Amino acid sequence: MRSPAALHRLMDVLPVFEGDPRVELVFTVDGGSWFSDRLGSRLRERGAVLLPWGEAVEHPFDLALAASDNGDLHRLAAPLVLFPHGVGYQRFAAHEAGAVSGLRRSTLVRDGRAVPSRIVVGHPGQLDVIRAVEPLLLPRAVVAGDPCFDRIRLSGRLRDRYRAALGATGKRLVVLCSTWGPHSLYGRQPGLPARVVGAVAADLNRVALVLHPNVWAKHGPLQVRAWLRPAIESGLVVVPPEEGWRAALVAADVVVSDHGSLTSYAAGAGVAVVLAEDGGPEVVPGSPIDRLRGRLARLRPDLPVTGQLDSAAPLEAGIADALFAFRGRSMERVRAMVYGELGVRPPRGPARVRPAPVPEVDVPTPTAYSVRSSLGPVEDGRATVELTRFPALTYDEDQPHARHLAADDTEVDPGWAERAAVVWSTARHASTARAGEWAAAAFAGLPALRVAVAALRHGGLLVAVRGGGAVVAAGPADASLVGSAVQCCLARGVALDRLRRLTIVVGSGSTTVRFHAR
Template identity: 40%
Template sequence: MSLTVGAGRRVLVVVRTVTTLSRLLDVLSLTAGDRRIQTVFTHDVRRRSTLAAGVDEALRDLGGSMVPWDEAIGTRFDLALAASENDGLAELNAPVLLMPHGAGFQKFYPGTSVVAGMDPDRLVVDGRVVPAAIALPHHSDLVQLREISPAAAPFGAVVGDPALARMRGSRFRAPYLRSALGARGRRVVVVASTYGPDSVLGRLPELPERLVAALPADEYQVVVVLHPGVWAAHGPWQVRAWLSQAAAYGVRVVAPHEGWQAALLAASVVISDHGSLAVYATALGKPVLLAGRGSAVTVPGSAAAMLAGTAPVWDPVSDPRKQLEAAIDGHDPASEQQVTAEQQVTADQQVTADDCAPRLRALVYRLLDLPEPAAPAEFAPVPAPPPVGGTVPGWVAGAEILPDGVRVERYPDPGTGPPHDGLAYRHLVADERTGSLTRLGSADILVTDLRAAGSVRRWVEGAPEQLSAWPQTTMLAAVVDEWSCVIRTRAGAHLLTADDLIDPVLLASLAHVRLAATGQLPSRDRLYLGDRSIAVAVAAG
């Protein structure tokens, strides 16, 4: 087939797992717009990783041009990019640039003393050093490479950590990323789990549900980021099924090949284990609580090992909210723990995060034997994860009446957490579209949504009949738009409008509390959600 664009160089990307693809995409962001370069992808099916599940789907979603492995090893390429030495890189007819597939070189291959990413028997084959260049995050890695494989050490190039550099360059996007995760105005709690029985998910599989049941929904957003190995080992259907209840009640589950960088940037606090994301979170200045046990595969003296010895530990028995607030409020990004971990992850005095893109791009173009583009070298901004829909089936809500308003606190009601019996003005809210019959029959407030289609007038007129069908219910509420909610009690209807973006269902809780306390609604009110204060106008409907 005749090509439309006559690219002069061909780059082969060797994808072993979804994790390696994620790391290589950071590198490709430095060459993506260069019309002199045609990029294709391949997968070494002969040495397939046990964690390779999901690679085909990820590449299909990416839309990359695929080349079968047999064809790839029989074709000359100008450069091959890889993030694992375990593929048959020696068979390729191309200079190979080998990247790390984690936060540095912090783990042994299970059951061995071989450092992952630096296997001397894979770096040197039949007396030949396989990679034309080995990209290293910092100079201590070069020292380590000299000790492990002296023959390969001259090919080491200290360029910094692309993943971390990309995230640091995107820190200004944190508010936007929080909004994309549905967490505008809220703290983001990221549960970041690697794979294996000693991980967060392995030790505390019900942690997402426990968090969502214990944290006020309008103050906290829980985001779960699982290592692609979890998805590969159990299968996407099973993982989603296990997390389906948590997701139904507001937990955001990040897909295996997108969104983990956005989640870390948006995070207010991270609960993690011995995986790379705990190290990256620390280097980004995030408070980290370790919930997984230390791992036998962690390299002594690495950032992961140092973090395991210094970071506060998550207590599965203690109150989740108190632990998270203590971690956030007491965190000092300039603490010795943070500085120590950061020095291990990023670079030393000679390599900073700002140097990574220029150094790495210069290395790539040197291997391609091409002049660099004139534009400055920089990584593409971290993208927001795709939007997700869904409506929480039910809430447990309570309130505190203040001199000038009402502070409302509500929790998703999955039926697995505490009943929150201590809440003042406690009431149950259920959504007609997603709530079960049992939940709808016990709710004080029934909610519907008129935004897609529906007449407010007809809904108000039909509300008395609906109220008679649900004896337990004292109020019906219909969301009108992003700012307003109309309520209908047996006494009449009112329209409540907020002056800021909130979940309009909260306005029904505000009205419920006012009517329970005084029997009437003021024309002007104020709703408090954590630290937020929202003015509310009330009009007869």
């Protein structure tokens, strides 16, 4: 193998050998690619036996499995089964003009002989691509379905767990998916993750990003996360390249994608998909993704993001028929095929299909919000405030009474600190006196600050207003929400001492706090 994507695809099919002591697996990495740098260490971490490529090509094996056509596969002394490392053969190779990625004639045909014994495809429609590349390869093709898609379908029963892990319980989950290369979503629109995060209400939406493993392998996690840092600090969940993308697709309400395989997986699984980029000249004409991209809605840069996400809808239920054959039976077909190549009977019992694991991801919370608020009638000290909060990505000084900036006291950007009308303390204070000291220091250092809120260790919140005293708020609301609700009242001429009970409507729920003297 030569890339993380190839490793992931092989890991999807290797369970066909589980429980069979007749079969022993060894791995080798052809290090001729910049994407292969950490593959050896990742395999060793999994406990795999790893042979150097030079030894692997000199040792006879009963069967070889590959999920890439790169490298000198003809040197392997074993029947070779070739899997696609995505949905199928639908993209032109990056470094060989006119060649189809995964099906390059230059590597799969040597001295007039087909190198692979079997070429796996997920749907009969992909046979036309093989025929066009080299008729000699067509008799080697096996339509076996897609084990990866079967894992995605099976994982649907764990959707709620995935959503909880991604911080999306009770929220709409928007998942951005990008393949790699200059025509990919991230390659052409690197600012799109931050744009989407900043456009959708934080209490109603969660935004996650899945980048192709090659992006991580080429640039390194340090650089990728540095590029994404503003969006991450505003709440973007970044799915790690090793695992988690299947769970993200299952959990998603809307997918924003490009011409990568995840578009087909999402559409086939019944998720609403919007194309931000369609791959342009990289896409093989007539391939499944080519037909699919002609039917999907496009994300237009000249229109608001939120409305386009709101109107996104899944394609008809039968779309999976045009993308994946033998759904639910692909592992059985793969097992029958590979054991046929080995010349032995498969084990008894079904071929196991395992759901995707629950992802381990960081779910960041924004440290600064741009808050839109509205105040209902105030009667007998009772008021209702509706808040809509957006992660603060750019300084927003427009319409000060319609929106205000709220930040926690760890926010290090001086632009936010100097403009914040609301600041809340991230620490719990031992007493109202200590909390009052913190608030006084905040007012002294932040000239735009109007409301400071601090949590008390024994329960409740101290709410202090510049020049207007302080009260204690009792109730389940957090400091950031109470601070913004009070600021809404102040901006509309309702003084703090007029408030006795405040209901705060945010996201899909509401909470009520009561005020009393400190």
